[in-house]
Amino acid sequence: MKKVLLFLIDSMMPDVLEQSVAEEKARAFRFFMERGQYINDCVTVFPTMTASIDCSLITGVYPDEHKVPGLIWYDPVEKKIINYLNGALPVLQTGIEHCARNVLFDLNERHLSKDVKTIHEEIEERGRTSGSINVIAHRGHKEHRVELPFLLDAVMGFRMSEKVSGPTIFSLGTLVKPAIFRPVTWNWSQSPLASYGLNDPYAIDVLIEVVKSGKQPDFTLIYLPDNDHKLHKTPHLAVEHLSQVDAQIVRFLRTFDSWEQALEQNIFLFISDHGQTVIGPGPEHNIPLEELLSGFTILKLGDTVQEDVEVVICNNERMSYLYPVADGVLPKLVKAVEGDERIDLIAWKEAEWVRVKQGGTERTLSFRKGGDRRDCYRNEWTIKGDWRVLDLKESEGGGVDYGDYPDALSRLYGALFSQAIQVVVVTAAPGFEFLSACSPTHLGGGSHGSLHKRDSLVPLLIAGASRPMPYPARIVDVKGFILQELALHATVV
Ligand SMILES: [Zn+2]
Known part of the structure; x- marks a missing residue:
């Protein structure tokens, strides 16, 4: 049976994707578009911010059910603001320890409702394997040790025995490394300056090693954040930014004898978490x-x-x-x-x-x-x-x-x-x-966050699947589609 790869590309927008392909600046996306189904108006979650969207993508429900309201929200129990690391200044003001704990532990172990199941939990409960690379929402049935870099370790005062839950193959930058035979060799993308490996090249390095190890899980979710950071600063260079994401996908496809072989062995899905709106200059x-x-x-x-x-x-x-x-x-x-x-x-x-x-x-x-x-x-x-x-x-x-x-x-x-x-x-x-x-x-x-279509419509590109994704499509429908492709029907909890 085919494996499923779901690439979550931060702030990828339908018009930019189409333009990149038309201008021949996106070879990989073009390859999949010519062989698959392309939906240019898949609806994401509100607020259009990564944390609540990631939770919806892996649970298939909106925040009224998964209970993670946004990237930043108020917790009436702790009487404090929860911030999953948005922006350096508010993080410093709120306290690095508090924010890092929010994103590393509380998001998955406390905030994400236990009344809903993640795609990783559902897949592994039925004897199959699941994987998550660099996604902040990753709850699963396996425990993984967090290895905090020295600096963060000193600031937070964590013990080295801290554990987080995730699927069998689980990577979160250099903080949690996947249990595969070959360690990913160190390169510049793992340095603290590159957000501890929470970047596109490192995520693709890990994915390549996972596939080469022979331990590729039935389903893998891979998060590529770099496009978002670049778009926030230079939205007029959107096509260039997306072409760099495409280059990373091309690098992954070289793992196979041919691109066709990659598609014979895998179902590929590419989706975005939200769009962006250009903010006036004054x-x-x-x-x-x-x-x-x-x-x-x-x-x-x-x-x-x-x-x-x-x-x-x-x-x-x-x-x-x-x-x-x-x-x-x-x-x-x-x-x-x-x-x-x-x-x-x-x-x-x-x-x-x-x-x-x-x-x-x-x-x-x-x-x-x-x-x-x-x-x-x-x-x-x-x-x-x-x-x-x-x-x-x-x-x-x-x-x-x-x-x-x-x-x-x-x-x-x-x-x-x-x-x-x-x-x-x-x-x-x-x-x-x-x-x-x-x-x-x-x-x-x-910038993004609103309910407006500019922030809310994302592309969904699927190739190698056995059936088309039903239309109109929403991010919350992707989990059910993948479970069907893996011949695991969604359960009602
Ligand atoms: Zn953003």
């Missing part, structure tokens, strides 16, 4: 959250919520979670942000309802699960108010169709109901992003 393209919320006492980064704190800001670039942590603050919080036209959507929950306002207008919309409005993903809804807020349209059969905000209802619901506590979601209009203490900003560069 400072007015940053929406200053602390300024807008100057009437509230805001939690300082690195602090714990005490009685005097009213609001916690968790900035996910083009989306933010604003947590009203004191009584009666929520309506005032909505009022404080609703007048700014740079804010696209403001959403919160009331019992089972989601309320949405369009920034800078009087338009409002409410929806809840269940009802007579069916969408193209076979979910049913009750919708009241002005449909223009979420660019909803009536479908031919009297259901609901999506426009600028793909799968808007399930995705917004997924973010708001990821936690039981009250929270206000705000998204930035195209061309804008949120500014808050120490947050990374990208004036004139690229």
